[in-house]
Amino acid sequence: MGNYVGKSMKRVEDPRFIQGQGRYVANLKIYGMTHAAIKRSPYPHAKINSIDTAAAEALDGVIAVFTGKDLADSGVNPIPCGFTPPDIKLPPHHALAIDRVRHVGDGVAVVIAESAYIAYDALDLIEVDYEPLPAVVDAKAAAQPGAPQVHDEVPNNVSFTWAIGDEAAVNAALAACDHVVELDLINQRLIPNAMEPRAAAAQWDSAMEQMTVWTSSQNPHTIRLLLSAFTLGIPEHKLRVISPDVGGGFGSKIFHYAEEVIVPWAARKIGRPVKWVATRSESHMTDAHGRDHVTHCKLGMSQDGIFQALHIENYANMGAYLSLFAPMIPTALYHTLMAGLYKTPVIYGVTYGTMTNTTPVDAYRGAGRPEASYVLERLIDIASRDLNMDPIEMRRKNFIQPDEFPYQTPVALIYDSGNYDAVFDTAVEMADYSAMRAEQAAARAAGKLVGVGVSGCIEASGAGPSAAVVSLGAAIGLYESGAIRVHPTGKVTVLTGAHSHGQGHETSLAQIVGDELGIPISDIEVIHGDTERLPYGVGTYASRSMAVGGGALVMSAQKIRDKITRIAAHQLEAAVEDMVYDRTTGTVHVKGAPDKAKAFGEIAFAVTLANNLPAGMEPALEETSYFDPPNFTFPNSAHIAKVEVDKDSGEVTLLDYVAVDDVGNIINPLLVEGQIVGGVAQGVGQALWEHGAYDAEGQLLSGTFMDYAMPRADGFPQIRVGRTVTPSPSNPLGVKGAGEMGTIAGTVTVVNAVMDALAPLGVRHLDMPLTAEKIKAAIAAANGGSN
Amino acid sequence: MKVSMTVNGKTYTRDVEPRMLLVHFLRDELGMTGTNIGCDTSQCGACTIHMNGMAVKSCTTLAVQADGATITTIEGLANGSELHPMQKAFWENHGLQCGYCTPGMIMAATKLVENNPNMTEAEIRHGLEGNICRCTGYENIVRSVKAAAAQMGGGD
Numbered sequence: 051m052g053n054y055v056g057k058s059m060k061r062v063e064d065p066r067f068i069q070g071q072g073r074y075v076a077n078l079k080i081y082g083m084t085h086a087a088i089k090r091s092p093y094p095h096a097k098i099n100s101i102d103t104a105a106a107e108a109l110d111g112v113i114a115v116f117t118g119k120d121l122a123d124s125g126v127n128p129i130p131c132g133f134t135p136p137d138i139k140l141p142p143h144h145a146l147a148i149d150r151v152r153h154v155g156d157g158v159a160v161v162i163a164e165s166a167y168i169a170y171d172a173l174d175l176i177e178v179d180y181e182p183l184p185a186v187v188d189a190k191a192a193a194q195p196g197a198p199q200v201h202d203e204v205p206n207n208v209s210f211t212w213a214i215g216d217e218a219a220v221n222a223a224l225a226a227c228d229h230v231v232e233l234d235l236i237n238q239r240l241i242p243n244a245m246e247p248r249a250a251a252a253q254w255d256s257a258m259e260q261m262t263v264w265t266s267s268q269n270p271h272t273i274r275l276l277l278s279a280f281t282l283g284i285p286e287h288k289l290r291v292i293s294p295d296v297g298g299g300f301g302s303k304i305f306h307y308a309e310e311v312i313v314p315w316a317a318r319k320i321g322r323p324v325k326w327v328a329t330r331s332e333s334h335m336t337d338a339h340g341r342d343h344v345t346h347c348k349l350g351m352s353q354d355g356i357f358q359a360l361h362i363e364n365y366a367n368m369g370a371y372l373s374l375f376a377p378m379i380p381t382a383l384y385h386t387l388m389a390g391l392y393k394t395p396v397i398y399g400v401t402y403g404t405m406t407n408t409t410p411v412d413a414y415r416g417a418g419r420p421e422a423s424y425v426l427e428r429l430i431d432i433a434s435r436d437l438n439m440d441p442i443e444m445r446r447k448n449f450i451q452p453d454e455f456p457y458q459t460p461v462a463l464i465y466d467s468g469n470y471d472a473v474f475d476t477a478v479e480m481a482d483y484s485a486m487r488a489e490q491a492a493a494r495a496a497g498k499l500v501g502v503g504v505s506g507c508i509e510a511s512g513a514g515p516s517a518a519v520v521s522l523g524a525a526i527g528l529y530e531s532g533a534i535r536v537h538p539t540g541k542v543t544v545l546t547g548a549h550s551h552g553q554g555h556e557t558s559l560a561q562i563v564g565d566e567l568g569i570p571i572s573d574i575e576v577i578h579g580d581t582e583r584l585p586y587g588v589g590t591y592a593s594r595s596m597a598v599g600g601g602a603l604v605m606s607a608q609k610i611r612d613k614i615t616r617i618a619a620h621q622l623e624a625a626v627e628d629m630v631y632d633r634t635t636g637t638v639h640v641k642g643a644p645d646k647a648k649a650f651g652e653i654a655f656a657v658t659l660a661n662n663l664p665a666g667m668e669p670a671l672e673e674t675s676y677f678d679p680p681n682f683t684f685p686n687s688a689h690i691a692k693v694e695v696d697k698d699s700g701e702v703t704l705l706d707y708v709a710v711d712d713v714g715n716i717i718n719p720l721l722v723e724g725q726i727v728g729g730v731a732q733g734v735g736q737a738l739w740e741h742g743a744y745d746a747e748g749q750l751l752s753g754t755f756m757d758y759a760m761p762r763a764d765g766f767p768q769i770r771v772g773r774t775v776t777p778s779p780s781n782p783l784g785v786k787g788a789g790e791m792g793t794i795a796g797t798v799t800v801v802n803a804v805m806d807a808l809a810p811l812g813v814r815h816l817d818m819p820l821t822a823e824k825i826k827a828a829i830a831a832a833n834g835g836s837n
Numbered sequence: 838m839k840v841s842m843t844v845n846g847k848t849y850t851r852d853v854e855p856r857m858l859l860v861h862f863l864r865d866e867l868g869m870t871g872t873n874i875g876c877d878t879s880q881c882g883a884c885t886i887h888m889n890g891m892a893v894k895s896c897t898t899l900a901v902q903a904d905g906a907t908i909t910t911i912e913g914l915a916n917g918s919e920l921h922p923m924q925k926a927f928w929e930n931h932g933l934q935c936g937y938c939t940p941g942m943i944m945a946a947t948k949l950v951e952n953n954p955n956m957t958e959a960e961i962r963h964g965l966e967g968n969i970c971r972c973t974g975y976e977n978i979v980r981s982v983k984a985a986a987a988q989m990g991g992g993d
Binding site for chain 1: 854856857861864868869870871872873874875876877878880881883910911912914915920924927928929931933934935936937938939940943958959961962963965966968969970971972973974975976977978979
């Protein structure tokens with residue numbers, strides 16, 4: 051056993067954050083720095099007849115104003131899409147719109163000024179002559195005949211059609227089923243809202259012909275690659291991308307954004323550093339949104355509740371442009387999860403990715419998997435009610451059993467490991483499920499609307515096996531780098547291609563390396579987020595950093611230990627096979643002779659001196675590894691929520707929430723619990739409050755925190771967290787992803803609970819968010835009249 | 838306009854535009870970037886500071902309104918190298934993840950506890966309604982505030 055892994059250690063990165071020393075991009079100050087502000091379209095869809103920038107340019111303190119044409123004329127290329135299934139229609143996405151704007155917030159010009167105040171003043175002086183065009187907002191309506199066309203390159207607004215499974219077999223199976231649940235549902239659009247608004251800054255060094263870009267990104271190497279090979283063409287060895295402290299991402303900071311193109315381009319153009327920081331309103335208009343599906347689904351089963359077939363037809367709103375991974379979310383990360391925890395033998399799913407006059411949609415915490423769980427777990431919830439069966443009992447009847455792993459699902463994935471009954475046993479016990487049901491019965495008898503909701507969710511996390519993601523349509527494999535550099539005095543720098551933006555990698559990765567090498571974590575510094583300091587890294591998303599990034603560090607540590615062992619054997623004149631590396635103390639000794647030993651620090655120093663090394667050995671203690679896992683990891687969960695619906699106001703109160711997750715082995719329980727609880731809160735936010743809403747004409751209605759209902763502290767009871775541990779065989783640490791499970795399960799669990807509360811009124815399904823207004827109307831309708 | 842204020846124990850005088858927000862004054866004029874900006878509608882509380890003994894959202898205050906004021910920001914909350922009990926409690930209870938809302942959260946929570954050291958959990962949750970966190974689900978923030986309240990025992 052190690053000294054650190056498995057222990058709840060407080061974070062080494064916290065002192066800087068709690069003292070106001072976070073190094074966010076917005077805090078950056080560079081000598082001669084200028085400030086950028088972006089003129090954005092107030093129209094969802096319009097032709098640009100002309101842009102007059104003269105008055106803005108004449109304002110004192112304005113350095114330059116540039117338009118989309120300026121960028122295109124100087125050779126800036128459109129922003130690419132990194133997931134391209136066959137026959138996809140790829141409309142160009144310019145960093146600044148050239149002749150047409152396609153969503154509210156689409157950029158048309160950038161002002162560079164001596165101060166941000168002046169830059170914003172100048173925006174008001176830019177005259178854009180727009181010719182408004184009809185707009186389309188809804189994912190499904192966009193694909194109907196006669197809908198306004200968002201791009202000439204995308205006929206009928208359908209960018210791609212992606213299907214999996216044998217539809218004929220599924221239809222035949224459904225026709226033979228005793229019972230089929232059929233449901234239309236909407237998984238509403240969300241705005242991710244990391245608390246740090248996006249920011250970008252850039253400095254061009256004309257003497258060295260080098261560009262440095264600071265950006266609030268989850269994956270700086272990906273941004274460097276895209277800036278170099280696609281958008282700006284700056285040679286990669288002359289381009290440094292730094293993502294320092296990043297204030298939350300939740301997926302929204304994965305993608306290559308327009309401002310990451312505009313800011314460095316402008317910095318080189320004017321020969322001065324440029325900084326741009328989004329306002330919250332800009333975040334709402336331009337951060338890639340999440341979800342936004344319109345789905346028709348059918349689950350067929352036998353009379354005793356054994357699932358036979360599942361059919362999904364889904365329209366996924368891509369927004370006005372295809373964001374970096376957008377087409378991957380409602381396809382390879384969605385339909386492939388439709389088996390859930392269950393042995394449904396045949397599954398068919400199809401998604402139409404449609405273009406609309408809305409902000410682009412891409413990965414948001416869970417990314418496709420919450421949408422999949424929502425479909426499946428809503429269907430099962432309704433089925434259990436139809437067949438008058440306890441919802442947990444129905445799920446248990448269909449579980450994949452522990453001895454059936456690895457389990458090949460009918461939708462491409464091979465599950466690694468799991469024990470779903472054990473997860474549910476723990477949740478049932480923690481929640482005291484039967485007592486909860488008894489309390490519900492008593493409350494109902496007293497005329498109250500109390501509901502209990504359950505869900506059992508699964509996630510493919512830790513992306514991923516490169517071969518698998520590429521075969522599903524990704525343009526790039528998803529491995530990770532991890533390097534360990536041992537300094538002469540035995541201090542250690544750990545370099546990871548993963549990026550921490552709240553996850554606490556500076557602590558958890560140090561725990562791993564500390565235990566692998568047997569050294570104190572106070573001797574370890576974890577470096578991330580700087581392309582010039584690190585080997586190529588893929589970045590942090592899809593709950594991959596411990597499974598894949600951690601795996602790479604385990605590989606490097608193994609190499610370091612091997613080398614230390616060989617040096618110690620040489621110096622102690624013993625055979626390498628007779629050496630023992632003690633990982634609790636960081637010493638190597640001869641088997642059976644603990645006093646014949648060398649300490650980690652001694653060897654580190656000896657390597658640097660290079661005066662007594664085995665013949666031919668290189669005098670360095672530095673190793674880099676790349677881990678490409680053999681499979682995804684499959685964390686899974688059993689969540690139970692209890693809610694009360696106010697009969698008069700329709701307001702939902704969350705009374706209790708139990709989250710039991712199996713995320714495999716755990717490096718730091720404190721951090722994992724933090725991820726689960728935070729994830730649940732985001733899931734509950736979708737269920738009850740949040741909605742990235744547009745009106746029918748394409749105006750963004752939820753443009754600020756005044757109109758977008760973020761979860762607040764008083765919206766929650768204490769969320770109770772439990773766990774089971776089924777290690778993953780897919781990585782050396784046995785870990786599974788922990789970052790998204792809470793969100794995946796949280797949404798559908800609470801919706802199921804509210805629907806359970808409303809069941810006595812005969813309400814079968816309501817679309818999210820389950821606001822008081824919506825529920826009040828449903829109660830009134832159920833009562834056969836107005837309220 | 839000339840403004841003068843005491844920030845974290847030191848007096849600063851600057852000539853500013855009348856429209857300059859206090860948060861920009863602190864960040865851009867004084868270089869104290871610990872106070873973050875999370876929204877533009879005074880909803881998120883990331884920019885919360887102490888002004889004349891009250892928790893104030895510095896994005897909704899003009900620098901000129903703070904003329905003559907005594908201000909504490911997150912950078913000035915600790916007593917030298919000794920962390921404030923609220924800072925310590927956030928660290929010990931994993932009350933932060935990305936850290937962006939944290940300065941405002943700590944500044945708001947400090948005044949809440951000073952005003953009422955014996956808050957119930959519901960009162961803490963209600964008291965933090967003006968501060969948005971996207972990472973933690975608030976659970977560990979509430980724990981942190983409870984722990985700090987026990988340490989602070991009555992405020993100052």
